[in-house]
Amino acid sequence: MTAATTDPLAPLLDLPGVAEGAESIRRHVEAVHAHRTNRRGWPTTAAEASVRAARASAALDGGAADLPEDGPVTDPAMTGALRVAEALGGFLPTWNRAPLQVLARLHVLAATDRAPESELGRPRVGHGIASRLDALAGLVAGGTSVPAPVLVAVVHGELLGLAPFEVGNGIVARAAARLTAISTGLDPKGLVVPEVGHLRASAEYVAAAEAFAGGTREGLTRWFEHSVTAWRTGAKEATGIADAVG
Numbered sequence: 001m002t003a004a005t006t007d008p009l010a011p012l013l014d015l016p017g018v019a020e021g022a023e024s025i026r027r028h029v030e031a032v033h034a035h036r037t038n039r040r041g042w043p044t045t046a047a048e049a050s051v052r053a054a055r056a057s058a059a060l061d062g063g064a065a066d067l068p069e070d071g072p073v074t075d076p077a078m079t080g081a082l083r084v085a086e087a088l089g090g091f092l093p094t095w096n097r098a099p100l101q102v103l104a105r106l107h108v109l110a111a112t113d114r115a116p117e118s119e120l121g122r123p124r125v126g127h128g129i130a131s132r133l134d135a136l137a138g139l140v141a142g143g144t145s146v147p148a149p150v151l152v153a154v155v156h157g158e159l160l161g162l163a164p165f166e167v168g169n170g171i172v173a174r175a176a177a178r179l180t181a182i183s184t185g186l187d188p189k190g191l192v193v194p195e196v197g198h199l200r201a202s203a204e205y206v207a208a209a210e211a212f213a214g215g216t217r218e219g220l221t222r223w224f225e226h227s228v229t230a231w232r233t234g235a236k237e238a239t240g241i242a243d244a245v246g
Helices: 010-014 018-033 036-040 044-062 076-095 100-112 129-143 146-162 169-183 194-200 202-214 217-245
Strands: none
Touching: 010 018, 010 146, 018 146, 018 217, 036 129, 036 217, 044 076, 044 169, 044 194, 044 217, 076 100, 076 169, 076 217, 100 129, 100 169, 146 169, 146 202, 146 217, 169 194, 194 202, 194 217, 202 217
């Protein structure tokens, strides 16, 4: 299916490897969902995937990479990422209708204990942040018909580059990308862990995100290439989870 000519994201499909990369992601995700364990045991594997995603997201945001063996979690980035992971499913009914509301709530969960209460859920003022968030919300709410992996990558990259909040932007961006993957039907059960892929290639993740923010053809292509690699790694991680459970 070809995106409509009025679709603001349609030109991305003309970038080298983007359409093919999106199809590759889709195939890898479908293989994970077809795993024998995930046919019935997916609630268990999805729960494990959610925790691994939170751990990787916290580490990418400068927090601890592992949960403590004993005692409570005290690292603020980790506690924020775990709060986000636990609440994510509850945001699905609202994400496509009111994405800005969900982003605000995600930030409250991610940044509590890291930011003053007055900043929680409140985007920074100026720098075109409000208008760009509005534009992104329009895409999430049905303003594009590009393949789901492309939209997921755009949501992720735009929130990283825009950094609408003072702290916690990475956790929010990765959670928003995960919500988009679930809500679009790309990964409806949340089994794949691309966050692990981002963490294992963290230097390239940062560089590719910066390239995406630059908006050049080369920069956009680099971000999508990284996204494809991260999703492939995340699918391998998900297969390992299913194998262990099964």
